[in-house]
Amino acid sequence: MKVACVGGGPAGLYLSILLKRQDPSRDITVHERGPEGSTYGWGVTYWQGLLDRLRAHDPESARAIAEASVCWNEGVAHVRDLSTRHQGDQGFGIGRHRLLQILAERARSLGVRLEFEHEITERNVPAADLVVAADGVRSALRTRHADHFGTDVRAGRNSYIWLGTGKVFDAFTFAFVETEHGWIWCYGYGYGPDRSTCVVECAPETFTGLGLDRASEADALALLEKLFAHVLDGRSLIGRSPADGSAPWLTFRTLTNRTWHRGNLVLLGDAAHTTHYSIGAGTTLALEDAMALAGALREHGDLSRALPAYEQERRAALLPVQSAARYSAQWYENLPRYIELPPEQMFALLGQRHSPLLPYVPPQLYHRLDRAAGRLEALRRLKRWLGPKVARTAHARALTSRR
Template identity: 40%
Template sequence: MQPRRVAVLGGGPGGLYAARLLKLAYPACEVQVHEQGEPDKTFGFGVGLAAGTQRNLEAADPDTLRDLVATGVRHDMTMRVRGRGVRVRNDHLIGVARTDLLAVLQRHAEKAGVRLEFGVRRAAAGLDADLVVAADGVSSATREAGSFGARIETGDGLFLWCGADFPLPDAVFTPVETEYGTFVAHAYPYSGGRSTFLIETDERTWRNAGFDATTAELEGEGVPPGASDEKSLRYLEKIFAGQLRGHGLIGNRTRWQRFRTVRCDRWAQGNVVLLGDAAHTAHFSVGSGTKLAMEDAIGLVAALRESPDPATAFARYEETRRPSVERLQELARRSRLWWESFPSRLGLPVERLMVAYMSRAGNVSLDRFAGTSPDAVATALRQYGGAPPDGDLVQWVLDRPLTHGNRSFPDRVSVPELEPLYVDLRNPWSPEADALIAGVRGGVLVTGPADRPAVLTRLDLAERIRLETGALTAVEAPRALSGDLAAGLVSGRTDLVQLTEEQV
């Protein structure tokens, strides 16, 4: 198809990138971006671009990627818990200042011939365009005004974004235990000599520290809409003083919030199509917001080029993009639940905790992590069961003996007779899960459906049982999922596993 005029609502990464790719694909088409904000003002700090995203951008538009990489900062990753740290290589990840990212994308969009309009709020219904690309963010007015079947799930934890005016040497994950509870920092360097600090906590800690009150104050009359929670920032820079190295925390519309996961039954209506956060979101702990938006842009333009009309193109765009988006949303959901329950794991040695972190969503196997970070995994394995093997890692994990209280087991698959606990739920931290755990009176064998998502959920519930009751736990699962079970054992999610010959 050959569009005559395309309007893009939203001048974030997804909207700008879609506009450039559209203009490159259709030089005769008039493409205009409408952004309600000003070009020199943006919300946020640093943005992460992982290796896979960089490969996709390289294939779609190498010129833009080259400038993004040139302005970015590469870094590894460190976790520090109770005075001990572990470092793993991750230098394919780059941190880019959001201001730099937008400047690069604006420059390349204009270079391609895209017109940019700033400072004016536009609505899809009032635009004279063949196609309207709605990239207007998580609070998309376009989505709310349409019939896209939107559903929004709000997380339990609270978080805020802030920054610091110095570059960390690595990305760092570190908790601080206070008189109110635990706060966890996710921090990483980005271009311009600065670092992002994302800090999260649970609701009880948030209320104990009085941050429910500071949040309410910001919602009062006379408070500028862009004001930051300065009381929270001053407290947080005090408790994270060791990580900040004498620097303060910088706010930019910094307020406590809960993560909203957006899902839509439909991504298009008439001549309007949703892109990026307007259509879907995935928790920040998998670093996916910018990735999904820019990859949506690639997928949308490819679908338009392959289709005779907008309706066919939008259907093809959704058909090709939805599976990968939903897969990432499921990984992000598991990751969000893991981070919201993170403080319960602080008794685990930091190396084993790093294994737990890497395997938390089922996306990175123990074998794969051992291949990329052999020193960290070797230490975790020694803590778990002695000198690690040269051969089959998974089988070695299953073969390690266990002492639990006054009971000893020759390996992790010799499961005694335990009370069976059938589990078929989606959230192992839900009220339904709470009720199951409240009924545990002794050792349990956690059973349920044979599919992989159900097994991963069982492992998480078994971890809660271990940590909250001290009971001996075993998880039943198909032998084909031994890799997941081995990661669960090293991560402290279960004591034993019972293998079945069921098909996954």
């Protein structure tokens, strides 16, 4: 089988690794339009479940990824001059550049050809048995057949910007700052010994009120550094420095497709779907797409069966994630509903932002109900744990009384 992966991001590279491991005779080329070593973004996040799956699929690349990652197991929220810290699930951060480097080196070691600075458009699609569109949310191959795929793109309300910083956060950090034009907030996480990612977001009225819609990148960074000085500890923010000097603010686009395949062309990662960045799942979902597609090709062989099986599996897996992402984005878009709560309550509901009930229940009532449910569950776990012990004690006493 000859395979052409269009796009040298995590999805395309990891798929090439898995397909080569399955069958070294496969002729696989990854086509990337950018130069080798160039990428956008700073660090990406993932969780223990993904690392376990990576180890099961390719232990060598998983080991390199784990060694290059930093981890945390706490979350911190700053609201005005108040702060609260909570224990949470263990999370990991790795630089996007380092992740791509690891996957590219592993792919090459298996015999995959990597062609950089090679842009694929509708006019030069490679001749291959399988063409994988892993070329992101603006996929040229998907756009060529947008009517067939049923592509739908919906823009979110808030503006955001993806930045780096020399401040190394020791926990997943949230900071909410009130300005005369409304609230602005950031979330930050470490991804290396001297770097963190810092995503800044705000509502449209705050964005224009602060003049961020008109500010150069240098002026925008200076303002944001002042607003978030208390969490940056004097460290600077680092932008992407676009050629025209503007700050690359975006509104998140949720992309879906009615179908993910057409003949021998199949969509992978952001070309097929996007989920709001606030749940930190984009890279995880892309890698899981690659696992599912490789598995379908191994199990079915024939594309006419493998591609529908891949799509069916991933659609089912994405349903709860897409729902969580939708409600998470809405939580931030409705921030005034929660921000005046005491910090510990606000942070608790921040952790519950994926809930479909939260938008419809008064926040303080939801918090009380959630705490009550948590206590009930703790009691249930205690009863399950005590049950065998109580039964054994009662049995022992019964035996003693019979003697």
